[in-house]
Amino acid sequence: MASIQDVASLAGVHRSTVSRIINGEGKFRADTKRKVELAMAELNYRPSAIARSLATASSNMAGLLVTYYTGGFFGEMMEQVQSELDKHGKFLITAQGHLSAEGEREAIRRFHHLRCDGYVLNSRYLSDDELRELAQEPIPFVLLDRQVSGLESRCITFDHRLAAKQAVRCLIEQGHRKIACISGSLSRASSFQRYQGYVEALQEAGIIQDPGWAEEGDYSRESGYRAAQAIYRACPEITAVFSCSEEMTLGALLFFHQHNVAIPQQLSLISFDSVGLCASLYPPISEVHFPIREMAQSAVELLISQIQGQPSATCCHFQPELRLRDSVHSRLKADGF
Structure with a gap:
């Protein structure tokens, strides 16, 4: 296994020059750096991460x-x-x-x-x-x-609260008045902010929320399925759902498909999404994008x-x-x- 001294000897430079070039310290002529790089390549030399850490006081x-x-x-x-x-x-x-x-x-x-x-x-x-x-x-x-x-x-x-408000306002603008929400755990700050946005959008539109319209999940598909099941059985009159994560949306969609609830003819749906999943579903799901x-x-x-x-x-x-x-x-x- 080649050493830093082997690289220095082949390149015709001092060992400290090789070390400083490897660690990005100081300025060197282009031809000097090139000779060191060629020597490293020829000898298949790989700097030790531990050695570099000790030399630079940085673990990288x-x-x-x-x-x-x-x-x-x-x-x-x-x-x-x-x-x-x-x-x-x-x-x-x-x-x-x-x-x-x-x-x-x-x-x-x-x-x-x-x-x-x-x-x-x-x-x-x-x-x-x-x-x-x-x-x-x-x-x-x-x-x-x-x-x-x-x-x-x-x-x-x-801005999680504004994101939720935008999604629910869109549903309201399309004539929906019975809008459910599948939230994350309300003990988490971001989940609570999303739920707040949902509630505020309903309040601003003068819509009185039915307690059965909202169910907590835990961002898993299984919890999305259970939440959709609880909401739809308690309040089958809902016409739209706002889901607070793409994974819970997948679980909710499975429940709706199994029970022949057509999206969007019978039920409109908007989801949070961070990974582009909603665009690949059928039908493609409207989303508020989390970047x-x-x-x-x-x-x-x-x-x-x-x-x-x-x-x-x-x-x-x-x-x-x-x-x-x-x-x-x-x-x-x-x-x-």
């Missing part, structure tokens, strides 16, 4: 905390974070929060022990106070899809700026986009208005 690793690994949403997040870190020559270390504050604490402790240069935290369970306390530590972090007062410069956020790829990209850009001690022009707040497809039927036309 970044941590990503997610709730869990399954599901298209988290897969999309991890893929985009990895892709962005690759551009900066950094390795990705991921950890699950295991649906608890202690699980999230343990993940951050693991990042710290591995000497990660910084973290992207999709934290759901740590309190705002605990995150503000963590911000007193020297290792930088960015909060993805989380707003914490006092940490605004570290937060990448999305997790763009948010993950911005999170990494912001983190790299913090690691390098530079100001960032990264967009930290994202607005929803409503994408209408074939799953919304106008009752205005159906009722002859």
